[in-house]
Amino acid sequence: MRPDITYTEAVREALDFCLSDDENVFVVGEGVPDPKRIFNTTAGLLEKYGPQRIMDMPLSENALTGMCIGSGLVGMRPVMIHQRTDFAYLAFDQIINNAAKWNFMFNGQGQVPMVIRMMIGRGWGQGPQHSSSPQALFSHIPGLKVVMPSRPYDAKGMLIQAIEDNGPVIFLEHRWLHHMKEAVPEEPFREPLGKARIVRSGNSLTLAAFSYSVIEATKIADAFKKHGIEIETIDMRSASPMDHQTVAASVRKTGRLLVLDTSWITCGVAAELVARVSEEAFKELKAPPARVALPDLHAPTSPTLSKEFYPTPQGIGEKILKTLSIETSSDKGSLILNDLTTDEPLDVPFLDFKGPF
Amino acid sequence: MRPDITYTEAVREALDFCLSDDENVFVVGEGVPDPKRIFNTTAGLLEKYGPQRIMDMPLSENALTGMCIGSGLVGMRPVMIHQRTDFAYLAFDQIINNAAKWNFMFNGQGQVPMVIRMMIGRGWGQGPQHSSSPQALFSHIPGLKVVMPSRPYDAKGMLIQAIEDNGPVIFLEHRWLHHMKEAVPEEPFREPLGKARIVRSGNSLTLAAFSYSVIEATKIADAFKKHGIEIETIDMRSASPMDHQTVAASVRKTGRLLVLDTSWITCGVAAELVARVSEEAFKELKAPPARVALPDLHAPTSPTLSKEFYPTPQGIGEKILKTLSIETSSDKGSLILNDLTTDEPLDVPFLDFKGPF
Amino acid sequence: MPIQIPEQVKPYYEMLRIRLVEEALAERYSEQEMRCPMHLCIGQEAVPVGVCSALKTSDMVFGNHRSHGYYLAKGGDLNKMTAEIYGKVDGCCGGRGGSMHLIDLDVNFMGCTPIVAGTVPLGLGTGLASKLRGNDQITVVFFGDGCFEEGVVHESFNYAALMELPVIFVCENNEYSVYTNLESRQPDRPMNKIAEAHGWDVGSGNGNDLNQVAKITQQAVSRIKAHGRPQFLEFDTYRWLEHCGPNEDDHLDYRPADQVASWKKKCPVLQMQTQLLSEKSISQEELDSYRQSILEEIELSFNFAKASPFPSPESLYQFSNTNPS
């Protein structure tokens, strides 16, 4: 077997496959063919497919989104890239008013088989305008699929699926996932959009997580496991369609739910998941469902504020203990929290990171 | 006492008062001084305050939003108007990246005391691009207040409060509310942003509703009352801040919750309310919390599709019965549903409406 | 066309047909069966017909909120349009859209939508596809003077010039956006100069003169074939009726009375008719027979629309791409 590959490389392989497989696929975005190749996710593509299919663009996010939509109407399959989600707000008009609606409002005439890759920034001063996580905004809009794979395997399989999908797909990549590695098949494969994945099973609590939160969830589940508490950890993978069925089935077993999300708490995707599970698995819930997400504030730059802003393992651990009705001051509670205590900075993806990014 | 006034007139009185009270207030929007005067909500203002304060604008939603924000930074108090919410998507960049963030990201330096009035369209072919209800989108963004008064009294009191607020406020007016009438004091007064209002008390179920849904809720509560079922009806009035406390307190009494909203169900404000109440009043809930909102589809034009798309009194009634564990086929159930049955068209605000609007 | 029309009379016939269709729509609107906003182009028929006369069926057209004329001029199916306005299942979008959402892919009328400037950048995409594929399809986007104020139009100017896209933007300058006149929205300078400064070829003319519109458009088409640069055309014209709806609205006094009157004197249909008669290209009898035949066609289209069933409630759930459940 070949060595593990990064999330970045997985994305690149997906693009490479789709470009080779269908000449209608093209990639466009600010910096797509530049030396940094979108954090290397487009490396080598310009050389292989040429400037007509691997395109830079002016800083005109709305018009270029419309351009992609129009090209889709005549059978092209555009992949657009924004290096930060926040730039996509300039294109909300075209994304919402056209991409999301076209096929439905024209009664099935005209497809928009478009993928918009966007990166969620975090830390090292990405700050108020470079770190939003807009899955809830897009998920509220009918006609958009919104996916946020957390591991390289899914990044590859879901990106291929997204590009082959006949409707618009918002593909959210958390910047703190790009360097992560795992074994991923070399050949193309597809993972469904809209299906959650049980990362590990357990019976005391269901921990459902979106995007980078899955990494946090897994670490925390490890810590609890050491103390005999088995947490069922679910990678939601898609925000829309949202696979509440998998979560509800899990909650029927565990009786408890905590949802982790990378965005603001109010009107976030975690609320939707809590609402759906509360509606559907009400009787089986043994404790109030709970959420951990960002406070309703803008991302600050200073590391001390960052640390207060982003969820900490301890903070999540406390919420889990509460849902399990275990006192934080109890022996078990304090042991677990102790294990979760870390003074790693919360503004870098890994310890020896040297900004900027 | 003076005669009842319309919602329209209430809005107009609020603008009139604020313009007279503070010379920094100005009103800007496409058609503000035109003969239709934004459905008459700006009637007479041009004559009284002149073209420097009652301004039309080019079709440049994003730049003009930025203009308003900039004017706010030097102490002006802009009121901007979009005749349909959908036009505001062209200004998402400025609304989210600047208006919502400025004061917070500059550590309290520079205020954006801006109100953006937007109308939610419905029916008579407002269709896919003229009838969205974006309260959830805006409520997800920290730093924005989002209010949606349902009655003339609140329209006046909350608009004055909104204009006097030092931060940005999204003020959503459902087009089907504009003609409604009630007694409203002639003198200025303020109603808080972020406080729900108990429209009528009851002990069998809490029916919390946003904007035009309050009208539907009240009618339905009437029908249930005739059959001895007292529904506590709450006008949420604001989506953000969302007054879940009032709802949770009500649910502690009734044990049951149904939330009505005017937007799509997924990731809507109803999900947030259900999530908060599930988290906080979990023990007191006797039945699964429930939501009635729009299906995740774009608004169709054709009346037959409109009827399927928008919630009907019967549909809401059925959901209530279910939450109350009353069979729809039971005597009581069928009597109530019968009372709620209507063949009024669902694409006009009142029966003798003659489009377009 | 139900009857034979000599080639040189066709554009006139097309204009007359659009006029009569819209007059019929206006007349019947009060029956409350067309339950949607409706923006009529009465008085502006020369632009759609003149422009489309220079296009091939394979060329692509996008419209805006006021698109009956563009749709019909491009060859869109009248029955499907009427049924759409009636919200019926045989409408061109199955009743989902109404008057502001017309589409007929058989003739490459690619769609129109009411968000101002919404379709403008879509034309970049179809234009890019034509260019990448090396075919000769031209894309035309129609919009109004108000639309010119949207930033995306200017982003599009930059991009189409950069990429040398085979697109024609046609700005129908009727001096108003709803009730707001041009002077309240734009400084006093020609729009053309802006497109030109971006590197576009430009043309402008009398939008009520069909021959002029057709000629200017033909020239633009030739320039695209010759050197592939994007083309901006501006035509002056005037809307007779209210912005939205079937009536006149001159009592609202937002337009000078003499302005309305003077533009009505420049009726594109009547001017053309006078010309054809004076040239003896056509006789009064032929004219009458055209009118008769169009009125019959219109009658049939209303019959078609009325007879068509409403879409079934369940059909609402079709084409929801997101949540298959």
Next chain:
Amino acid sequence: MPIQIPEQVKPYYEMLRIRLVEEALAERYSEQEMRCPMHLCIGQEAVPVGVCSALKTSDMVFGNHRSHGYYLAKGGDLNKMTAEIYGKVDGCCGGRGGSMHLIDLDVNFMGCTPIVAGTVPLGLGTGLASKLRGNDQITVVFFGDGCFEEGVVHESFNYAALMELPVIFVCENNEYSVYTNLESRQPDRPMNKIAEAHGWDVGSGNGNDLNQVAKITQQAVSRIKAHGRPQFLEFDTYRWLEHCGPNEDDHLDYRPADQVASWKKKCPVLQMQTQLLSEKSISQEELDSYRQSILEEIELSFNFAKASPFPSPESLYQFSNTNPS
């Protein structure tokens, strides 16, 4: 300024100060204590200083992601800037923003933010307020050649011309947006012509020549005073270091090697210095004393920044306007 500087030498001093501040920032960036993206303007100092030399303190300035120069040239507090970059409580936004979010309302540096074109329309609002209030405050918005491609800039052209707002847009054309050159983003035509077509007065010049920048800006200011039209100024200049970060990045080969070299020869600071020395406006000793004094000031600002505490975690919740709970 800690030492006395003759009036005619001040602009040079300002440029030198910006250069030395940024060199110090670049040098210390690797210490990992400035934990934020940082866009340096080394090589481009003449534009901020030249433009701001023509402004009064009461005039207002907005910047973008690359704003150290604008902030300092407008008179922003160096200590507060340095502390901001260090994320400290004494930073100009209390550490919330970092390098891309500078503000100093004491000198009417109104703010800068990293969303490209984000501040552009804000200048319309401050401009409108000045006009409505009848005061003589001018608003300047600085932005880059990449920013010019955003639609909102063009909406702003239209609006400012329509309303005759007292604003100056200054476009620093350094030929690149990140690693992408101008030719890949815009057709070959002058930006000036577009602003001009909208009805703006325009000016352009060598952005590395401080005297020229200052003079062109003074003329623009005079034109505003004379007839109130908005002004668009374009200055050619060049960024020496990487787009974001403290290093050179010429190994990436996205810019022709001779281009970088030739622009470095046109260093705005050195050119000015040579001129001053040759004019004998200044002596080498004086020069050395300036440099010394600036380096001391910088040292103090780093001391200030490092000594300043980090904001307390609880302070995060301040100024949240929405959810008071």
